[in-house]
Amino acid sequence: MADTILEVRNLKKYFKTARGTLHAVDDVSFTIERGKTLGIVGESGCGKSTTGRAILRLLEPTDGKVFFNGIDITSLSNFKMRQMRREMQIIFQDPFSSLDPRKTVSQTIAEPIIENRLLKDKKAIEARVHELMDTVGLAQRLVNSYPHELDGGRRQRIGIARALAMEPKFIVCDEPVSALDVSIQAQILNLLQELKEKMGLTFIFITHDLSVVNHFADEIAVMYLGQLIEKAPTEELFDHPVHPYTRALLSAIPIPEVGIERPERILLKGEISSPIDPPEECRFAKRCIYTCETCRKSCPKLLEASPGHFVSCHLWKDFM
Amino acid sequence: MAEQKDMVLEMENLNVKFVLEEETVEAVNGISLHMRTGETLGLVGETGAGKTTTALSILKLIDSPPGVLECDRMEVCGQDVLKMTTSELEHIRGSLVSMIFQDPMTSLNPVFTVGQQIAESLERHENLNKNDAWKKAEDMLELVGIPRERAIEYPHQFSGGMKQRVIIAIALACSPRLLIADEPTTALDVTIQAQILHLMKELKEKRNTSVIMITHDLGIVAETCDRVAVMYAGRIIETGNLDEVFNHTKHPYTEGLFNSLPNIKKRKHKLQPIHGLMPDPTNLPKGCAFAPRCNYATEACKERRPELMGFGGTHQAACLAYEQAGFHIERGKTNG
Numbered sequence A: 001m002a003d004t005i006l007e008v009r010n011l012k013k014y015f016k017t018a019r020g021t022l023h024a025v026d027d028v029s030f031t032i033e034r035g036k037t038l039g040i041v042g043e044s045g046c047g048k049s050t051t052g053r054a055i056l057r058l059l060e061p062t063d064g065k066v067f068f069n070g071i072d073i074t075s076l077s078n079f080k081m082r083q084m085r086r087e088m089q090i091i092f093q094d095p096f097s098s099l100d101p102r103k104t105v106s107q108t109i110a111e112p113i114i115e116n117r118l119l120k121d122k123k124a125i126e127a128r129v130h131e132l133m134d135t136v137g138l139a140q141r142l143v144n145s146y147p148h149e150l151d152g153g154r155r156q157r158i159g160i161a162r163a164l165a166m167e168p169k170f171i172v173c174d175e176p177v178s179a180l181d182v183s184i185q186a187q188i189l190n191l192l193q194e195l196k197e198k199m200g201l202t203f204i205f206i207t208h209d210l211s212v213v214n215h216f217a218d219e220i221a222v223m224y225l226g227q228l229i230e231k232a233p234t235e236e237l238f239d240h241p242v243h244p245y246t247r248a249l250l251s252a253i254p255i256p257e258v259g260i261e262r263p264e265r266i267l268l269k270g271e272i273s274s275p276i277d278p279p280e281e282c283r284f285a286k287r288c289i290y291t292c293e294t295c296r297k298s299c300p301k302l303l304e305a306s307p308g309h310f311v312s313c314h315l316w317k318d319f320m
Numbered sequence B: 001m002a003e004q005k006d007m008v009l010e011m012e013n014l015n016v017k018f019v020l021e022e023e024t025v026e027a028v029n030g031i032s033l034h035m036r037t038g039e040t041l042g043l044v045g046e047t048g049a050g051k052t053t054t055a056l057s058i059l060k061l062i063d064s065p066p067g068v069l070e071c072d073r074m075e076v077c078g079q080d081v082l083k084m085t086t087s088e089l090e091h092i093r094g095s096l097v098s099m100i101f102q103d104p105m106t107s108l109n110p111v112f113t114v115g116q117q118i119a120e121s122l123e124r125h126e127n128l129n130k131n132d133a134w135k136k137a138e139d140m141l142e143l144v145g146i147p148r149e150r151a152i153e154y155p156h157q158f159s160g161g162m163k164q165r166v167i168i169a170i171a172l173a174c175s176p177r178l179l180i181a182d183e184p185t186t187a188l189d190v191t192i193q194a195q196i197l198h199l200m201k202e203l204k205e206k207r208n209t210s211v212i213m214i215t216h217d218l219g220i221v222a223e224t225c226d227r228v229a230v231m232y233a234g235r236i237i238e239t240g241n242l243d244e245v246f247n248h249t250k251h252p253y254t255e256g257l258f259n260s261l262p263n264i265k266k267r268k269h270k271l272q273p274i275h276g277l278m279p280d281p282t283n284l285p286k287g288c289a290f291a292p293r294c295n296y297a298t299e300a301c302k303e304r305r306p307e308l309m310g311f312g313g314t315h316q317a318a319c320l321a322y323e324q325a326g327f328h329i330e331r332g333k334t335n336g
């Protein structure tokens, strides 16, 4: 039997806006197995961050359930949830704005340890901070530095150390390397990979950079306008994408090689439509080149097209 | 002299410093660029490498103070930019050379319609009257894939991708000989990026415009450029045509960049990051700026700044390791 650590069931997060109800996350369901990394990709505004936050209840879901180790965390009291959150951490994109500029590196890393009373003895806290700094590759000489004195890569290492301080089992990484240069990005990706293997962590890895998840994730979920439109093991998704949007997305990635045969680029027309009160049709219908009557009449459901490969498209059989 | 006439840009030994109260930033340290008509050059490098500063220097748009620009020669289509008066410079900006700035949201004026903004540049540079300029502005919008009726709308009514199309329309309205595009798609999603790059390529081919494409994305370079120059700490450390630089990489930094990149086509290979950080531009190492991070650095690298040297064809790299007999980098081989 699969060892499921997280199950998300019919998750919804709506925002009331002046122009109507914004469907940021609209009926998303998936599971993750322990020790695996699920990559969530999709264009700006498709609901990746909102999904990540709603899972941790940093945003209260509008509807739906989230099971962590079999426990329905959406029904936990705030107190119980706070305890649960030790096991469920998040790392943000912008390491600068998520760090307190007045706190030193060691104070920043010690903060969650003190707040959650994981350790009380001053010496023990200090030792733990040192240990965490070693784990994430921060030199000990930086203990008394402030965030503004550090580069983006080191700040991101602080964010990772803070998350690890709680000894979590599960971490949502929300664009953890998007703000970094490639040479530094590779350092952080390797660190996360190492931690995952050493500690048996489970990750949700949110990014708009498909080459990064291709490298990092075991499975990939593609979102479009608040919905999950395709999910499959990484290799399967890259080799046999089914949904017309996924195929266009993959074909749009610029490949840093010269003299190779490039796959034909599928150019999409127009841009992502509004997530406010979306009409009852396929969310991709306006940009899709295959749109037919059915697509305009109803929104397709996520189906298992082949074992482990889920897709939400009326015409999926034509694309298999 | 046909060859001379073919050149849209000749820049020789550009140096730009920013002299601040407590320190001096050495942003660009001896860059030479030569561009022919119709050619697309990719200028790549990481944050702070000096790409934007180099581009702004071509139009003498460096704020001074704190900027100090020195250059042995800077000619745009045979005209000496260094000697130009402010009004002469105004004239070539937009007509001979135009630029797509790195921060797209600041380059459109929120209080004018997009049509007015394109027309304004046409009135100024092409001496068109109001009516003709407006008509041509509408034509330009259509050319970049926006219905002409939308000329009367304001920038905030447009999405990110459409704003970038408007910016391209403005930049190309006066048919410049040289277009400098500073990270034109960095803020956009990949599917929109693909649309914009496709559009730029089409327009450039139609008009034989030369393009300097500034980017940190080697994938974009591979797909849109003829030549590439890799910058590190204000210098060009490797340059050549795409095959030379991508398939026969010579410089250790370029090699490091390639090894850091997650590659869609090689899923399981382990990333090999470049260790350490970019040098502080207020305190550059005396020798090769890459030496502290370089796996091949020798004693000489710490003492002497390497100059670009030829590797056959148009390929040049600045690396002292090649002074050792037999030194070579493997990337080209394993790649082939």
Ligand SMILES: Nc1ncnc2c1ncn2[C@@H]1O[C@H](COP(=O)(O)OP(=O)(O)OP(=O)(O)O)[C@@H](O)[C@H]1O
Pocket (backbone or CB within 6 Å): A015, A017, A022, A023, A024, A042, A043, A044, A045, A046, A047, A048, A049, A050, A051, A208, A275
């Ligand atoms: N607090 C909020 N109030 C109203 N709308 C919101 C709020 N937070 C997010 N949204 C909207 O919800 C949608 C999904 O946003 P979200 O940040 O989850 O997208 P994303 O996929 O993470 O995008 P990006 O790649 O740009 O980070 C967007 O349309 C966004 O504008």
Ligand SMILES: Nc1ncnc2c1ncn2[C@@H]1O[C@H](COP(=O)(O)OP(=O)(O)OP(=O)(O)O)[C@@H](O)[C@H]1O
Pocket (backbone or CB within 6 Å): B018, B025, B026, B027, B045, B046, B047, B048, B049, B050, B051, B052, B053, B054, B063, B066, B102, B216, B281
């Ligand atoms: N007006 C200025 N005053 C002081 N320093 C400056 C100024 N403009 C640029 N610099 C510095 O010059 C160096 C080169 O900057 P530049 O913007 O040219 O880099 P870039 O390669 O375009 O980087 P990015 O990829 O981040 O756009 C940097 O160290 C930068 O901080």
Ligand code: SF4
Pocket (backbone or CB within 6 Å): B251, B252, B253, B288, B289, B290, B291, B292, B294, B295, B296, B297, B298, B301, B306, B318, B319, B320, B321
């Ligand atoms: S000159 Fe020396 S330090 Fe610089 S890249 Fe070459 S080998 Fe490395």
Ligand SMILES: [Mg+2]
Pocket (backbone or CB within 6 Å): A048, A049, A050
């Ligand atoms: Mg987000």
Ligand SMILES: [Mg+2]
Pocket (backbone or CB within 6 Å): B051, B052, B053, B102, B182
């Ligand atoms: Mg720049």
